[in-house]
Amino acid sequence: LTRAEAARALLGGRGRVPVREAGHAFAPVNIALVKYWGKRDDALNLPVTDSLSIALAGIGTRTTVSRHEGPDRVTLNGEPLAADTAFAQRLSRYLDLVRAHPRAGYQVDTRNDVPTGAGLASSASGFAALTRALDQLHGWNLAPSALSILARLGSGSAARSVADGFVRWRAGTRDDGMDSYGEPLAARLEDLRIGLLTVSADEKALGSTPAMARTRATSPLYAAWPGLVESDLRQADAAIAAGDFHALGRVAEANALAMHATCIAARPAVLFLLPASLAAMQAVWRLRAEGMPVYFTIDAGPNLKLLTLAQNVAALGTAIPGLRIVAPFA
Amino acid sequence: LTRAEAARALLGGRGRVPVREAGHAFAPVNIALVKYWGKRDDALNLPVTDSLSIALAGIGTRTTVSRHEGPDRVTLNGEPLAADTAFAQRLSRYLDLVRAHPRAGYQVDTRNDVPTGAGLASSASGFAALTRALDQLHGWNLAPSALSILARLGSGSAARSVADGFVRWRAGTRDDGMDSYGEPLAARLEDLRIGLLTVSADEKALGSTPAMARTRATSPLYAAWPGLVESDLRQADAAIAAGDFHALGRVAEANALAMHATCIAARPAVLFLLPASLAAMQAVWRLRAEGMPVYFTIDAGPNLKLLTLAQNVAALGTAIPGLRIVAPFA
Numbered sequence: 001l002t003r004a005e006a007a008r009a010l011l012g013g014r015g016r017v018p019v020r021e022a023g024h025a026f027a028p029v030n031i032a033l034v035k036y037w038g039k040r041d042d043a044l045n046l047p048v049t050d051s052l053s054i055a056l057a058g059i060g061t062r063t064t065v066s067r068h069e070g071p072d073r074v075t076l077n078g079e080p081l082a083a084d085t086a087f088a089q090r091l092s093r094y095l096d097l098v099r100a101h102p103r104a105g106y107q108v109d110t111r112n113d114v115p116t117g118a119g120l121a122s123s124a125s126g127f128a129a130l131t132r133a134l135d136q137l138h139g140w141n142l143a144p145s146a147l148s149i150l151a152r153l154g155s156g157s158a159a160r161s162v163a164d165g166f167v168r169w170r171a172g173t174r175d176d177g178m179d180s181y182g183e184p185l186a187a188r189l190e191d192l193r194i195g196l197l198t199v200s201a202d203e204k205a206l207g208s209t210p211a212m213a214r215t216r217a218t219s220p221l222y223a224a225w226p227g228l229v230e231s232d233l234r235q236a237d238a239a240i241a242a243g244d245f246h247a248l249g250r251v252a253e254a255n256a257l258a259m260h261a262t263c264i265a266a267r268p269a270v271l272f273l274l275p276a277s278l279a280a281m282q283a284v285w286r287l288r289a290e291g292m293p294v295y296f297t298i299d300a301g302p303n304l305k306l307l308t309l310a311q312n313v314a315a316l317g318t319a320i321p322g323l324r325i326v327a328p329f330a
Numbered sequence: 331l332t333r334a335e336a337a338r339a340l341l342g343g344r345g346r347v348p349v350r351e352a353g354h355a356f357a358p359v360n361i362a363l364v365k366y367w368g369k370r371d372d373a374l375n376l377p378v379t380d381s382l383s384i385a386l387a388g389i390g391t392r393t394t395v396s397r398h399e400g401p402d403r404v405t406l407n408g409e410p411l412a413a414d415t416a417f418a419q420r421l422s423r424y425l426d427l428v429r430a431h432p433r434a435g436y437q438v439d440t441r442n443d444v445p446t447g448a449g450l451a452s453s454a455s456g457f458a459a460l461t462r463a464l465d466q467l468h469g470w471n472l473a474p475s476a477l478s479i480l481a482r483l484g485s486g487s488a489a490r491s492v493a494d495g496f497v498r499w500r501a502g503t504r505d506d507g508m509d510s511y512g513e514p515l516a517a518r519l520e521d522l523r524i525g526l527l528t529v530s531a532d533e534k535a536l537g538s539t540p541a542m543a544r545t546r547a548t549s550p551l552y553a554a555w556p557g558l559v560e561s562d563l564r565q566a567d568a569a570i571a572a573g574d575f576h577a578l579g580r581v582a583e584a585n586a587l588a589m590h591a592t593c594i595a596a597r598p599a600v601l602f603l604l605p606a607s608l609a610a611m612q613a614v615w616r617l618r619a620e621g622m623p624v625y626f627t628i629d630a631g632p633n634l635k636l637l638t639l640a641q642n643v644a645a646l647g648t649a650i651p652g653l654r655i656v657a658p659f660a
Contacts, residue, residue: 220558221551221591228550228595254597261551261591265558267584271612275605282605 001176003043003153007097009176010150014140016100018067023137027128027151028060029120030160030167031194031305031328033252033297034232035259037225038216039209044177045156048216049229051169052236053160056194057330060125060161061112065133068107075109094127094154098134120196121208121299127154128161148181165329166240168233187240188329189248193313195294195306196324199276208300211263211270219266228258249295249307256297263300274302280320287319331506333373333483337427339506340480344470346430348397353467357458357481358390359450360490360497361524361635361658363582363627364562365589367555368546369539374507375486378546379559381499382566383490386524387660390455390491391442395463398437405439424457424484428464450526451538451629457484458491478511495659496570498563517570518659519578523643525624525636526654529606538630541593541600549596558588579625579637586627593630604632610650617649 030053152159163184172180239247263270360383482489493514502510569577593600
């Protein structure tokens, strides 16, 4: 199945002509606690395994989309984006999936509420917000699962940014990906706090998609990844159901390290961690050894996201300067 | 089989009473190019897989052993070692395997020619030198394979320090380990140079033996390690046979990273790398990207051993200050 075919199947008989002036939507950033690492279908962004994330309430992308005759126009944080930038081209290719005819353009105004340089991926919240905004503009009224699938065609992890709280993105088994979407978990962990620790705001050397592809194709350790994720998801589910912060932190940290381990063993190696990342990991371990409830996770980059509890925020902020603390369920 | 039973089987009818004043021997340090990581038998130091090393000619341990009535006496680099130190106790437990009766003591004078703080393990060369010295003292005249097996009972990787040049330590399949010993390869790579880069001379937090045990028992990625080693050994054999430095460097570096990856995924994580190790790895990658023939390997610690070619030694020494260069076949 191509992306265009998948989008057509999703939209069914729904019209592709805007029914209102503009669509406007917000979608949150999500932090993977059990990682998405490896695609079973590159075109449709279908993952090898399920994954689990926590959304950061109120932190994400706000997007307005309206009809615009002629080539698409994109602004990012208020600044016009040249049509030949990679980001504008990626958006236009995504808009190709829904436009009524090749000359039907869109004006996309997108604003990331992500703290500047916090090392948070914005493509997940960005494609989720754009998808919701498009849904509103065209009056599609898509079901949550369909919104997730459509967002996934833009960026895999966007499938998880369509809901608040804990979200499980199911890998599904169908070739057309119609059973691969994000579903919110009912359970909450009100006291959970996420600390954003930026050790480098530089662009990473290798993007997630080629890094995943290289790891899956060349890392001799990747074969063990799917089984590991299955077991980690069981543990994470049990931890969330029991409201057990420590069990959740433990499995999230171990899962992140396992993901980076599969990358380090790729040939050639994929190393996202910087010396400063290692120093920060060691700092977290030292604090935990001293009794502080703190764990880390690390995505495909050098920055750490810390998991801690509300009552610990002040002490952690003192111990690790430069931390930005977020209440995910706020 | 216990260690004592294995030693008895090895020595057969040979006498345990010294036949001369003293035994004196040297054994070289060895650097694993395809790592030994995981024991199939803890008591006998039997490895899960074969491994491959290069000995550093002239760098290692020189040991003199003589008969001494009463408790064992040990000097290390000319200094007497208290009997209650971990090192002295480990030596005495090893000497238990060969002494004629419980009161038959030894005087062991051992000297490491390993550059101070170079981050080179001395237990491999130490037990190999002691084994050779004991062989001489007692006039056993053991075959090379038997010397390797006896040394292995002291420290696993000592099985490889009984010969110069490239050495393959076979895992063997027998429960008694009589087919698990080091064998030298005939092929040489005269231009090979090893650069010793010490990023920390601190004692490591976790020793190799508990680190191996934890990785084997808890790392979900360890299952892939034995197959990976088998494939890496085939590549390393082919590279050595072809005299292909780059192919050997590539597989040695990838194998070391895979070993560290299995550790990082252990639960709890085993992380030998320090921030400075990562910085040094990145420096090697930068130099290689600029065309310099240089690769690294890293044992169960933070320090790097660089592989390079003779004609490159001056340039590498300039690029990476503090490097100590060794000619392994000198």
